[in-house]
Amino acid sequence: MNKEDIKGFFATSDQLNMDHYLTLDYYLECVGDIDTALAHFCSEQSTAQWNRVNYDEDFRPKYAAKVISLTVEGELDALSYPVKHSETGPIHACRVRIAHPYGNFGPKLPNLLSAVCGEGVFFTPGVPVVKLLDIGFPDSYLQSFDGPKFGVCGIRDLLQAYNRPIFFGVVKPNIGLSPAHFAEIAYQSWLGGLDIAKDDEMLADVEWSTLIERSRALGEARVRAEQETGEPKVYLANITDEVDRLIEQHDIAVKNGANALLINALPVGLSAVRMLARHSEVPLIGHFPFIAAFSRMEKYGIHSRVMSKLQRLAGLDSIIMPGFGSRMMTPEEEVKENIAECLQEFGHIRPSLPVPGGSDSALTLETVYRKVGSVDFGFVPGRGIFGHPMGPKAGARSIRQAWEAIEQGIPLEAYAIGRPELQVMVDGANGKK
Amino acid sequence: MNKEDIKGFFATSDQLNMDHYLTLDYYLECVGDIDTALAHFCSEQSTAQWNRVNYDEDFRPKYAAKVISLTVEGELDALSYPVKHSETGPIHACRVRIAHPYGNFGPKLPNLLSAVCGEGVFFTPGVPVVKLLDIGFPDSYLQSFDGPKFGVCGIRDLLQAYNRPIFFGVVKPNIGLSPAHFAEIAYQSWLGGLDIAKDDEMLADVEWSTLIERSRALGEARVRAEQETGEPKVYLANITDEVDRLIEQHDIAVKNGANALLINALPVGLSAVRMLARHSEVPLIGHFPFIAAFSRMEKYGIHSRVMSKLQRLAGLDSIIMPGFGSRMMTPEEEVKENIAECLQEFGHIRPSLPVPGGSDSALTLETVYRKVGSVDFGFVPGRGIFGHPMGPKAGARSIRQAWEAIEQGIPLEAYAIGRPELQVMVDGANGKK
Numbered sequence: 121m122n123k124e125d126i127k128g129f130f131a132t133s134d135q136l137n138m139d140h141y142l143t144l145d146y147y148l149e150c151v152g153d154i155d156t157a158l159a160h161f162c163s164e165q166s167t168a169q170w171n172r173v174n175y176d177e178d179f180r181p182k183y184a185a186k187v188i189s190l191t192v193e194g195e196l197d198a199l200s201y202p203v204k205h206s207e208t209g210p211i212h213a214c215r216v217r218i219a220h221p222y223g224n225f226g227p228k229l230p231n232l233l234s235a236v237c238g239e240g241v242f243f244t245p246g247v248p249v250v251k252l253l254d255i256g257f258p259d260s261y262l263q264s265f266d267g268p269k270f271g272v273c274g275i276r277d278l279l280q281a282y283n284r285p286i287f288f289g290v291v292k293p294n295i296g297l298s299p300a301h302f303a304e305i306a307y308q309s310w311l312g313g314l315d316i317a318k319d320d321e322m323l324a325d326v327e328w329s330t331l332i333e334r335s336r337a338l339g340e341a342r343v344r345a346e347q348e349t350g351e352p353k354v355y356l357a358n359i360t361d362e363v364d365r366l367i368e369q370h371d372i373a374v375k376n377g378a379n380a381l382l383i384n385a386l387p388v389g390l391s392a393v394r395m396l397a398r399h400s401e402v403p404l405i406g407h408f409p410f411i412a413a414f415s416r417m418e419k420y421g422i423h424s425r426v427m428s429k430l431q432r433l434a435g436l437d438s439i440i441m442p443g444f445g446s447r448m449m450t451p452e453e454e455v456k457e458n459i460a461e462c463l464q465e466f467g468h469i470r471p472s473l474p475v476p477g478g479s480d481s482a483l484t485l486e487t488v489y490r491k492v493g494s495v496d497f498g499f500v501p502g503r504g505i506f507g508h509p510m511g512p513k514a515g516a517r518s519i520r521q522a523w524e525a526i527e528q529g530i531p532l533e534a535y536a537i538g539r540p541e542l543q544v545m546v547d548g549a550n551g552k553k
Numbered sequence: 554m555n556k557e558d559i560k561g562f563f564a565t566s567d568q569l570n571m572d573h574y575l576t577l578d579y580y581l582e583c584v585g586d587i588d589t590a591l592a593h594f595c596s597e598q599s600t601a602q603w604n605r606v607n608y609d610e611d612f613r614p615k616y617a618a619k620v621i622s623l624t625v626e627g628e629l630d631a632l633s634y635p636v637k638h639s640e641t642g643p644i645h646a647c648r649v650r651i652a653h654p655y656g657n658f659g660p661k662l663p664n665l666l667s668a669v670c671g672e673g674v675f676f677t678p679g680v681p682v683v684k685l686l687d688i689g690f691p692d693s694y695l696q697s698f699d700g701p702k703f704g705v706c707g708i709r710d711l712l713q714a715y716n717r718p719i720f721f722g723v724v725k726p727n728i729g730l731s732p733a734h735f736a737e738i739a740y741q742s743w744l745g746g747l748d749i750a751k752d753d754e755m756l757a758d759v760e761w762s763t764l765i766e767r768s769r770a771l772g773e774a775r776v777r778a779e780q781e782t783g784e785p786k787v788y789l790a791n792i793t794d795e796v797d798r799l800i801e802q803h804d805i806a807v808k809n810g811a812n813a814l815l816i817n818a819l820p821v822g823l824s825a826v827r828m829l830a831r832h833s834e835v836p837l838i839g840h841f842p843f844i845a846a847f848s849r850m851e852k853y854g855i856h857s858r859v860m861s862k863l864q865r866l867a868g869l870d871s872i873i874m875p876g877f878g879s880r881m882m883t884p885e886e887e888v889k890e891n892i893a894e895c896l897q898e899f900g901h902i903r904p905s906l907p908v909p910g911g912s913d914s915a916l917t918l919e920t921v922y923r924k925v926g927s928v929d930f931g932f933v934p935g936r937g938i939f940g941h942p943m944g945p946k947a948g949a950r951s952i953r954q955a956w957e958a959i960e961q962g963i964p965l966e967a968y969a970i971g972r973p974e975l976q977v978m979v980d981g982a983n984g985k986k
């Protein structure tokens with residue numbers, strides 16, 4: 121590209137009608153001339169050839185992605201990760217904001233993904249290292265999306281649970297239980313105070329525990345638990361399956377008494393989530409397999425924040441995500457950003473309940489609550505409830521006791537006295553057991 | 554986990570009925586005791602808790618993933634990539650093969666992905682760096698999949714093109730052309746000798762070029778080109794869209810004369826590809842957006858080979874992938890592995906035509922052909938045809954001339970004499986123009 125060609129891929133935001141553009145924030149490592157690399161970066165994701173040969177035309181004003189801001193963070197001795205590439209010259213770490221005209225592809229999730237993290241973005245000459253950090257959407261784009269049908273308020277209303285976190289539990293053993301045994305364990309956990317007993321993300325419709333049988337057993341157990349406790353309860357059934365079975369699986373599970381559904385968002389695809397969310401009669405809750413494969417590297421891939429935003433846009437009423445602590449290998453700031461993506465203002469799109477998870481128990485609740493900074497979150501132990509030495513009812517009880525301690529401002533160890541369910545957890549942590 | 558617990562996650566393959574297991578090859582960086590880390594790695598992707606509290610039962614023999622081979626490659630001074638993690642101790646680079654019982658999830662692509670590259674795999678304590686290198690499938694698993702309906706032979710029969718590569722071209726300008734102008738350019742390229750004129754992966758059903766109008770114009774132009782040349786031609790329409798529109802888009806495009814369809818596999822999701830492949834009346838060709846985001850790091854993420862294999866399993870008749878040369882930032886060995894994944898023996902699953910692409914032209918054909926090592930590939934220039942100084946018909950002609958030179962064993966420069974379409978490409982490369 122010559123100097124004149126390059127100019128066609130730069131603009132200031134006041135030169136553009138930003139209502140027609142997404143704003144894309146990237147971290148890039150550029151090799152050689154920065155402006156040339158960035159012009160290629162824009163051309164490759166939009167108008168890679170902007171006129172027919174021998175025609176005096178220019179598709180760039182209407183269709184080109186354009187750099188609207190650039191911060192050169194500094195020169196590097198080498199790429200942050202070794203990547204074979206074609207260019208030579210100095211290497212610069214850059215933060216760039218691109219205005220991408222969404223009319224090139226429209227309000228469709230697969231086409232959006234193809235534009236913002238597709239071939240153009242990851243195969244630009246001179247830009248071997250790329251991380252998509254964020255996407256900004258104008259209201260005109262958001263208008264085409266429904267977002268969550270229930271959201272935080274809908275889930276609270278369903279459970280009649282306000283001014284506190286929502287207490288989930290992943291029924292364990294996660295793999296291998298018969299539906300009858302699974303239902304009995306979930307029942308016990310509901311009696312102990314759990315709001316939502318859930319299938320593991322690995323457990324779906326399998327021969328040894330078909331969705332039909334499991335949802336029937338759990339639906340029936342849920343009603344019994346509601347009668348026993350006088351409180352609404354939720355069975356969260358995992359209907360992750362081939363996309364052409366999702367609607368049928370929804371219908372089976374809901375008919376049998378599952379009153380929320382779990383879906384592994386990236387494995388089925390965000391577009392399938394959007395389809396299902398439109399159809400769903402109950403809250404739809406997403407789990408996070410696959411996302412770490414492209415979000416864990418600090419300077420390469422796609423930031424998990426983008427996936428939280430897109431999952432909310434696709435219509436998930438609640439988003440389970442890697443939570444706090446080194447166990448989940450996610451920087452604390454990133455967890456907080458993902459929680460914020462669920463709850464913050466986002467056009468007309470309803471808030472989604474964030475569920476930061478990972479090896480939680482009564483002992484971690486206060487830390488999670490303090491870090492989240494509000495009661496608008498879900499708390500999702502697995503073994504912390506279902507591996508509790510006194511059984512799942514006691515496991516669930518220990519979680520509610522831990523919350524009572526927080527509400528009353530009493531240290532956990534003090535509150536545990538006379539409460540054996542919590543006491544056994546505290547003792548375990550102190551190595552007494 | 555104690556020593557006895559750890560044992561439950563190790564086996565030799567002759568202790569298992571391998572017909573019930575996938576084999577998963579991973580590169581792992583383990584922190585602390587290797588056996589402990591690997592036992593966790595297996596438990597987290599399968600039976601994270603293998604008995605109910607106070608029940609004498611063990612779900613591991615039937616449901617646990619198990620290490621069946623391990624090679625410790627050496628001790629590292631530090632992780633290959635900085636990742637926050639919970640364990641301490643020496644760091645070892647390991648190659649491990651896991652036997653994973655597929656009965657845990659069944660022959661469903663979203664559930665497979667959740668198992669082999671989901672939360673368990675990427676969030677195991679002591680294993681902060683993971684790359685999924687390969688998946689081996691027993692025939693009993695493959696039997697549930699149809700794979701490509703047409704495959705290499707079907708595409709060759711459609712085009713009546715044997716003993717040579719298949720010549721694709723990405724119509725450019727890729728974004729901004731009206732359907733009428735788009736059709737005229739494709740028509741010219743077919744006259745010049747192109748087999749398949751294709752939509753760019755970024756161009757789908759948009760207001761300024763609806764699929765209805767574009768497929769109608771291109772279907773009509775294709776028939777004219779076939780009459781003019783006496784050869785079968787293909788218009789490859791990109792129907793990438795929300796998953797609940799794919800079947801309708803297929804029907805529209807095919808009815809209007811598109812006789813192959815393009816789909817961005819990962820953006821719609823592999824499961825949507827499988828659904829579409831079952832329905833499709835014409836060859837289904839996949840493009841590669843998104844894959845680089847999780848496959849480019851040498852030691853982290855998912856190897857692109859896995860995605861080639863899964864795209865074939867899902868039913869793509871042809872797979873467009875990053876090709877040779879530093880422009881595409883993919884090691885040559887990896888490109889060859891992806892080509893092999895398309896063509897090699899794979900149970901009853903038909904071969905898929907590999908299309909290694911990236912900034913190709915008449916000048917790169919011989920190199921690609923030599924590296925592929927056979928005629929069973931597609932060649933897919935964009936600007937190399939549609940940016941040709943003499944126009945798209947000459948651009949396509951230059952590709953066919955380059956193939957004639959190869960067939961006849963004549964150096965390109967010699968063969969270009971008296972053939973202006975090829976000559977102008979050779980001159981351009983020599984800086985004469």
